[in-house]
Amino acid sequence: MADSGVTDGFEKTDGIERAKSEGKELTKEEKQRLRKEKKQQKKNKEKKDDRASQESGREKQGVSSAASAPQPSAQSAAQKAPSAVPAPVPVAASEAPAPAPAPADKPAKSKAELKAERRARQDAERASKHGKKGDPGQPGAAGKPKAPTSELQPVVKRLPEHIQVDNPDVLKKLAKKLERQQIPLRLDYGYKVSLFSHLHQYSRKAPLTQQLSIPSTVIHPAIVRLGLQYSQGIVAGSNARSVALLHAFRQVIRDYTTPPNEELSRDLVNRLKPYISFLNQCRPLSASMGNAIKYIKKEISNIPSQCKEEEAKSKLLHCIEWYIKEKIILAAKAIAESSIEKISDGDVILIYGCSSLVNHILCEAFEKSRKFRVIVVDSRPRLEGREALRRLVQRGISCTYVLISAVSYILPEVSKVFLGAHALLANGYVMSRVGTSQIALVAKAFNVPVLVCCETYKFCERVQTDSFVSNELDDPDDLIVTRNGRTQLENWQQEPSLGLLNLVYDVTPPDFVDLVITELGMIPCTSVPVVLRVKNVDQ
Amino acid sequence: MNEEELVEYFRAQVGKDPDMASAVAAIRTLLEFLKRDKGETILGLRESLTWATACLKGVDSSVAVSSGGELFLRFISLTSLEHQDLSRCKKVMEERGELFLEKISMSRNKVAKLCHTFIKDGAKILTHSYSRVVLRVLEKAAAEKKRFSVYVTESQPDAAGRQMAETLKKLNVPVTVVLDAAVGYVLEKVDLVIVGAEGVVESGGIINKIGTYQMALCSKAHNKPFYVVAESFKFVRLYPLNQQDVPDKFKVRRPFSLFDGFPSPHSDVLTGACFPSQYKADTLKSVKNLSEEHPIIDYTPPSLITLLFTDLGVLTPSAVSDELIKLYL
Numbered sequence: 001m002a003d004s005g006v007t008d009g010f011e012k013t014d015g016i017e018r019a020k021s022e023g024k025e026l027t028k029e030e031k032q033r034l035r036k037e038k039k040q041q042k043k044n045k046e047k048k049d050d051r052a053s054q055e056s057g058r059e060k061q062g063v064s065s066a067a068s069a070p071q072p073s074a075q076s077a078a079q080k081a082p083s084a085v086p087a088p089v090p091v092a093a094s095e096a097p098a099p100a101p102a103p104a105d106k107p108a109k110s111k112a113e114l115k116a117e118r119r120a121r122q123d124a125e126r127a128s129k130h131g132k133k134g135d136p137g138q139p140g141a142a143g144k145p146k147a148p149t150s151e152l153q154p155v156v157k158r159l160p161e162h163i164q165v166d167n168p169d170v171l172k173k174l175a176k177k178l179e180r181q182q183i184p185l186r187l188d189y190g191y192k193v194s195l196f197s198h199l200h201q202y203s204r205k206a207p208l209t210q211q212l213s214i215p216s217t218v219i220h221p222a223i224v225r226l227g228l229q230y231s232q233g234i235v236a237g238s239n240a241r242s243v244a245l246l247h248a249f250r251q252v253i254r255d256y257t258t259p260p261n262e263e264l265s266r267d268l269v270n271r272l273k274p275y276i277s278f279l280n281q282c283r284p285l286s287a288s289m290g291n292a293i294k295y296i297k298k299e300i301s302n303i304p305s306q307c308k309e310e311e312a313k314s315k316l317l318h319c320i321e322w323y324i325k326e327k328i329i330l331a332a333k334a335i336a337e338s339s340i341e342k343i344s345d346g347d348v349i350l351i352y353g354c355s356s357l358v359n360h361i362l363c364e365a366f367e368k369s370r371k372f373r374v375i376v377v378d379s380r381p382r383l384e385g386r387e388a389l390r391r392l393v394q395r396g397i398s399c400t401y402v403l404i405s406a407v408s409y410i411l412p413e414v415s416k417v418f419l420g421a422h423a424l425l426a427n428g429y430v431m432s433r434v435g436t437s438q439i440a441l442v443a444k445a446f447n448v449p450v451l452v453c454c455e456t457y458k459f460c461e462r463v464q465t466d467s468f469v470s471n472e473l474d475d476p477d478d479l480i481v482t483r484n485g486r487t488q489l490e491n492w493q494q495e496p497s498l499g500l501l502n503l504v505y506d507v508t509p510p511d512f513v514d515l516v517i518t519e520l521g522m523i524p525c526t527s528v529p530v531v532l533r534v535k536n537v538d539q
Numbered sequence: 540m541n542e543e544e545l546v547e548y549f550r551a552q553v554g555k556d557p558d559m560a561s562a563v564a565a566i567r568t569l570l571e572f573l574k575r576d577k578g579e580t581i582l583g584l585r586e587s588l589t590w591a592t593a594c595l596k597g598v599d600s601s602v603a604v605s606s607g608g609e610l611f612l613r614f615i616s617l618t619s620l621e622h623q624d625l626s627r628c629k630k631v632m633e634e635r636g637e638l639f640l641e642k643i644s645m646s647r648n649k650v651a652k653l654c655h656t657f658i659k660d661g662a663k664i665l666t667h668s669y670s671r672v673v674l675r676v677l678e679k680a681a682a683e684k685k686r687f688s689v690y691v692t693e694s695q696p697d698a699a700g701r702q703m704a705e706t707l708k709k710l711n712v713p714v715t716v717v718l719d720a721a722v723g724y725v726l727e728k729v730d731l732v733i734v735g736a737e738g739v740v741e742s743g744g745i746i747n748k749i750g751t752y753q754m755a756l757c758s759k760a761h762n763k764p765f766y767v768v769a770e771s772f773k774f775v776r777l778y779p780l781n782q783q784d785v786p787d788k789f790k791v792r793r794p795f796s797l798f799d800g801f802p803s804p805h806s807d808v809l810t811g812a813c814f815p816s817q818y819k820a821d822t823l824k825s826v827k828n829l830s831e832e833h834p835i836i837d838y839t840p841p842s843l844i845t846l847l848f849t850d851l852g853v854l855t856p857s858a859v860s861d862e863l864i865k866l867y868l
Binding site: 342344416449451514515521522523524526527530531534 | 781
């Protein structure tokens with residue numbers, strides 16, 4: 001049985017190699033066979049290891065080094081099991097050697113019956129496995145003993161992989177996952193400051209698309225384009241990124257056809273997963289994008305199975321349009337209306353960077369003939385304030401432009417500070433462009449009210465109290481500046497003790513924020529969990 | 540019921556029971572208005588109720604009246620009005636109105652029950668101006684045989700603090716009237732500060748008689764607890780960022796004179812004994828330059844408040860927003 005599997009595999013691997021090199025998407029069967037082959041190989045190895053370990057004596061389950069052989073296979077099996085429908089084949093193959101003739105049987109029984117069988121078996125196995133294994137995501141959790149999971153419910157939360165870059169096991173798992181989804185792995189660039197070594201740092205000069213082969217049928221071209229726009233910074237800003245993402249998904253859904261014997265609700269979600277990994281590799285997803293993706297996945301999986309494809313597709317397109325309209329466009333209108341009450345004649349308003357929402361509010365207020373002037377604060381290396389300045393001056397609003405180093409100089413003139421947000425965390429902290437918390441701090445010291453404008457779709461369940469744990473590192477080469485033909489930092493990589501740090505986000509505590517304006521109304525910063533609770537009840 | 544009748548009824552209600560909060564009087568008036576209304580549709584009913592509230596706000600522009608009116612409207616319409624028959628709907632609304640009135644007439648006692656335990660034996664309390672809720676709390680504490688002494692600020696321009704002192708003397712509580720300017724001086728002697736509120740805003744801050752903000756700042760500097768006692772119908776959907784952000788209509792009021800025929804010359808400004816219409820609306824209309832007027836209320840931000848005692852429970856300032864969301868959304 002093992003032999004037949006291996007010889008089968010040999011023929012098929014050639015085909016698979018060819019397909020891979022051509023960048024074609026592996027058909028389901030090919031993927032299944034690849035997986036089965038790997039399983040068999042592992043099983044053979046495992047049999048040998050088993051004998052060895054039994055002689056040396058069984059070690060504690062929790063110690064990672066031994067990580068007794070069934071565990072990695074069980075884990076990887078569990079990993080793969082939730083991923084795709086074809087997964088039941090390897091699980092069944094590894095756990096029940098008797099039905100090895102299953103592949104041979106396949107043409108005999110109908111596929112649907114087999115699938116149902118496998119699913120039932122898979123569920124039973126998963127139930128028993130939950131008693132056996134610990135946290136599935138942390139094989140190398142720094143040697144920490146795994147919790148006795150038979151009593152505990154799986155309450156242990158998995159750390160997202162994008163903040164565990166210095167953990168080689170997590171990197172390996174990521175590489176495996178990307179390989180399976182046929183997405184190239186983007187390599188980190190340059191020396192990372194040690195405090196932030198747990199985050200990715202990519203170079204803009206090496207976009208992910210260079211490693212994709214042409215033509216690539218794995219990833220939809222709209223997504224490839226979007227990924228490139230993200231990584232090069234052409235599409236930047238929380239709202240812009242979410243809207244672009246939703247538009248790209250609309251294109252994907254339009255071009256999608258359900259393969260035979262597949263359900264749209266399950267297959268489409270699986271189709272989206274590699275796209276999301278790809279976009280994540282191009283540029284880490286923002287909180288707003290995460291919420292949008294959650295919404296789409298929920299909508300897709302709620303499509304009833306008897307729905308015809310055309311109907312389902314139009315329904316999904318409609319859902320996406322509704323989301324954009326209600327959560328972004330109409331929300332901006334509602335927020336502008338509430339904010340205009342807070343802008344009185346003679347106000348001097350300070351803004352930082354370029355927030356589409358704040359710009360919209362100021363333009364609306366100007367339309368409603370409020371008399372105010374704006375101070376735009378900007379900072380390197382992005383210099384986004386210039387874009388905001390351009391937009392406001394075009395409307396005729398009188399503006400002043402300063403760099404962030406002059407903020408304490410200019411603040412005595414200011415009557416209000418309007419800030420945009422990238423995300424609002426569940427403990428009331430505001431995550432926004434780096435420099436925002438600085439401005440909020442200085443404004444607090446001068447007793448100037450700080451108002452944060454944020455749509456509710458940017459509220460996220462995460463909790464963070466500092467800017468280190470989860471952040472984004474931008475290209476360090478952006479900090480290099482050339483003046484008079486001389487670039488001092490040209491060879492910064494050669495300097496062993498020099499590191500360049502280009503942070504993108506920072507986190508502002510709620511004590512510095514006086515008011516948060518959302519489309520649900522004006523709330524204090526500490527009431528964000530209330531809104532999240534109300535939203536969850538609604539859904 | 541037209542505007543005149545409405546105002547008449549309101550004044551009558553206030554005159555009947557000077558101890559009643561003006562918001563309660565307003566709600567009684569609105570309930571009466573509802574009963575007498577001859578509208579044909581629910582929407583028409585709602586509109587006329589909104590109009591009636593606006594009329595009452597024109598008479599007495601305190602925060603409590605506006606908040607009370609809005610809450611009343613929300614409370615009665617927060618039920619299923621799916622009945623076919625308009626009269627049945629009206630009946631449901633009236634019943635809920637009565638229920639609401641009943642609840643809020645108990646609110647002061649509930650607040651007193653919660654707060655009096657925070658007054659320990661031998662405590663020295665500082666309070667500001669004349670507040671019926673604070674009076675109720677101190678009455679309850681005295682009834683529990685607690686021994687405490689009270690410092691009251693004079694609270695110009697209407698010297699309402701003196702009235703508070705008179706009432707407390709009748710309860711046999713040792714009381715001292717201090718100048719408004721002496722708050723910092725006296726704070727080192729006191730153990731806690733209790734004030735009432737005209738309105739509780741969304742941020743958890745309060746709107747109260749002028750001088751409260753100063754008192755709160757001084758208590759913060761001295762690390763003395765600053766407690767606020769307020770009924771839940773005073774919760775209002777305002778969010779002032781600073782003193783300037785409070786709407787002018789709340790700030791401008793004059794101590795009334797004997798011209799309007801009200802019995803007690805000491806009726807206070809704070810808890811809204813009815814003002815004759817010729818003063819309230821007049822002040823707003825006649826005074827061109829409001830910068831000459833002196834504000835009669837101020838805003839105390841939530842960072843200076845330790846706890847709020849309401850009939851919904853003992854709340855921290857950040858929990859006020861939570862409660863408001865529950866009440867209004």
